[in-house]
Amino acid sequence: MMRRALELASCGISQVSPSPLVGCVIVSEAGEVVGEGCYIYDKVSHAETIALAQANGKAKGGTAYVSLEPHAHYGRTKPCTEALINAEIKRVVAPIEDPNPLVSGKGFQALRENGIEVVTGILAEEAEKQNEKFIHWHKMKRPFVHLKMAISLDGRIATRTGDSRWITGEESRKKSHELRHEYDAILVGANTAVIDNPSLTDRSGKPRRRLLERVVLDNSLRISLNSQLVLTAKEIPTIIFTENKNNEKIEDLETEGVKVIQIAEGARNLFGVLQELGKRELTSVLVEGGTEIAGAFYDAKLINKFSFFIAPIVIGGRDAPTAIGGKGATVLANAMRLRNVEIKQNGEDLEVTGYPLLVVNGER
Ligand SMILES: NC(=O)c1ccc[n+]([C@@H]2O[C@H](COP(=O)([O-])OP(=O)(O)OC[C@H]3O[C@@H](n4cnc5c(N)ncnc54)[C@H](OP(=O)(O)O)[C@@H]3O)[C@@H](O)[C@H]2O)c1
CATH class of the missing domain: 3.40.140.10 (Cytidine Deaminase, domain 2)
Structure with missing residues (x-):
């Protein structure tokens, strides 16, 4: 029962x-x-x-x-x-x-x-x-963070020239939209917003009460006024966190419907970003990269759940970006080990999901 x-x-x-x-x-x-x-x-x-x-x-x-x-x-x-x-x-x-x-x-x-x-x-x-998202938001006063990356077998998220579409197959991409459907917000870094020009929408086709809110961390306000995110900001909530004081660009973005938020230390202050999202009753956020953003969340120990969609391709190349940048672990004993790992197959790809054992301020 x-x-x-x-x-x-x-x-x-x-x-x-x-x-x-x-x-x-x-x-x-x-x-x-x-x-x-x-x-x-x-x-x-x-x-x-x-x-x-x-x-x-x-x-x-x-x-x-x-x-x-x-x-x-x-x-x-x-x-x-x-x-x-x-x-x-x-x-x-x-x-x-x-x-x-x-x-x-x-x-x-x-x-x-x-x-x-x-x-x-x-x-x-x-x-x-x-109810992991709801429980986390109530306890920590910030959203539950799920990092999702599409990677090659050798852990790359793009080629050395920046070609990243598409690493995974159609089934995985369909699953990604189902994952987006479960989240209140989706977050990417400035480079991903500029290079990929994504729309970051929930295209699962399933009903939702509130639109998926899009969040970009962009301290230099590099996002183009002609980007898909800005062009659709009047219909779909879009937030940019920045430390940039370029009033003209801020005004232009806000005219297009973007909410520009400046917090102390700008978007580098991930804790502040999450607290701000929590105040807006966003209980969960799906972080979709790129490398630098994933690394920053990893180093700050702010990831509650990981999903890697792994395609059977090998990209190679010293300069091809890997999934997680930042500093990373110094020794293997400090690497994040996942628990409750689930492995699924989407077409030829594997989907690996798990929870890191996090201890932050004494809270698991
Ligand atoms: N395969 C996948 O799943 C996947 C997913 C997403 C992206 N990608 C690929 O990843 C590449 C982009 O990755 P990337 O590492 O170059 O860039 P990124 O992580 O998308 O963006 C990094 C930029 O975000 C800004 N930023 C703002 N707050 C930050 C913070 N707290 N921590 C770190 N950066 C912050 C910084 O620029 P400012 O200092 O100017 O603010 C930084 O240079 C693209 O080629 C894209 O196609 C792949």
Whole structure:
């Protein structure tokens, strides 16, 4: 039942941020599934209330399986704990606490105080993974960072002349759009914006609540006013972080709809960049390179998840850029080792995803 609740929750991907994904299954006292619900931000109703409405009175004495702790406060809706209590549910099974300080632990407490049995921990790892972006954003006050690079077998992201399109095959590129679909923002460096002139849009074809926000780190404001990013900035949110004080260029960019943000130390201050994005309720960011940007995030230990799409080609060449620049590890013992590694095949390419074991300020 918890697996089903998690499956239901996933129907909200890209449609709930900055709220969490939540699914709910109601099982009657007789053991029959009588209600199911999935949270979608714009539909307002929470998964529990949708499932209880479907149960239509048959929830009494039954069990609610919810993929995240039900909330006990008044927000856009009445507390879900109240709905569960009023429906005379006997038991609530929810794997993890909601990290939102307004909810955290209080939902479980309200249920217990009303005589409802609360069971936690079932499929907790899966539930945490499903809401990894939301949990990270709440805990760290900055977005979850996923670095994605398309590389050759020998770790290059372009040839020595800068030719980089396309390293991976069609299936991988389709998967990349599905990955973009799961994120609130996408970020690249100034060189990638200038050389590749990308549009950085979500072309998965799936519905999203907010457009994918595009972010460029460009201290010298090198981006062209005729670039695809600038030309579409009135329709698609586009942010440039810079330390440049060229008021004329800033004015031109802003006239085209670009939001230019200056922070202390400019775009080199990645922590400041992420904090700024976090304040804008962007819970997650997909970093798509290039080498220098990937290296800067690596050195700052700000990458929460890596994906390498590896094509069976060998580029070679001392001057062909590798995936991750910056300083890198001094000794192998300091190299980032990934855990929970998943390997998939997209056509002839491999997709390797994993989480670095990060310890920053004592937080994992
Ligand atoms: N295969 C792939 O997955 C992939 C993905 C993306 C790009 N690429 C390729 O990568 C190449 C570009 O990579 P690149 O390494 O030359 O450039 P990049 O990483 O795209 O951009 C680097 C530039 O960004 C600016 N910047 C601003 N804030 C920064 C920060 N915090 N850290 C580092 N740089 C910052 C710097 O210029 P300022 O000092 O002027 O701000 C810097 O020179 C292109 O050939 C592109 O096609 C490949």
